[in-house]
Amino acid sequence: MRDIWLKPNQRALTASIVMPLAIIVGAALMLTGVLGDVHWVIQGVTGGLALVSGFAVVVLVKWFCHPRLAYEDGVLLVNLNAGPALKVPIDFVEVFFAGQSNSHMPKTVQQTNSVTPESRTIVVRLAERATQYHSRTVMPRLGSWEHGYIVVRGTWCEPINREVIKGLNKRLVAAHRAIRGVLETDGDGHD
Incomplete structure (x- = not known):
């Protein structure tokens, strides 16, 4: 599911x-x-x-x-294109963190002489060993995927804040544990 x-x-x-x-x-x-x-x-x-x-x-x-990021059957689904989701085995996903980059949105009249508008981003770091997943062609307005980092622009997803990043990392840990068959402990080291 x-x-x-x-x-x-x-x-x-x-x-x-x-x-x-x-x-x-x-x-x-x-x-x-x-x-x-x-x-x-x-x-x-x-x-x-x-x-x-x-x-x-x-x-x-x-x-x-289409969600920007989803999880199904041990795979992170990344929707940064018009076609089907790009798939990354969850074992290759290391962490999610916040970033900031060009929003790829047009400037307003007031911004014509100023800096390019920026937006918050979610950065997905992939394992170094996952070289076959280090780069993909995606729609620049939605994000980028280069050198082992997937960047999801906040312009095209739900608002990005600390809770969203924490939630992503919590789900990632749970997915890693599920894949490895590790049971969560009750906090004191006992099952």
């Missing part, structure tokens, strides 16, 4: 589907005659816009429903 470790940015989903949904509602009102008689050319264009908007909503919902 898949265990979600890092959720996508639900705020971004909400913001990104507002316009396509508004177009769909407007088109439905126009095509059903609620807004009165409309020329057939405008109905055709409106219908086309509604179809494109519907497709956009489906793609956005599908895209934003």
Whole structure:
């Protein structure tokens, strides 16, 4: 069973589907005659816009429903591409820690002459022995994967804070123990 470790940015989903949904509602009102008689050319264009908007909503919902990080059957699933999740055996994952990097978001008018906007990140350090997993091509807006480090940009995931990092590392330890068959002790060294 898949265990979600890092959720996508639900705020971004909400913001990104507002316009396509508004177009769909407007088109439905126009095509059903609620807004009165409309020329057939405008109905055709409106219908086309509604179809494109519907497709956009489906793609956005599908895209934003994929967790950025998940765990399943001894494998860390990393969703930093449009395709299927990239898989890393959990034994090769050493630690999660916080970082900061370029957000890959456009600058606002006020920021045109300033430094590039940055965002918090989650960095996943992979074992040195896992050379076959040290680099992958991923979407730069979502993160990077180079030299044994996976960087998940905070712009496209749930808000990153200490609790999130602690939770990731706690789950990682539990996954390592489960893989190795080690039972958790009750704190005093007894099973």
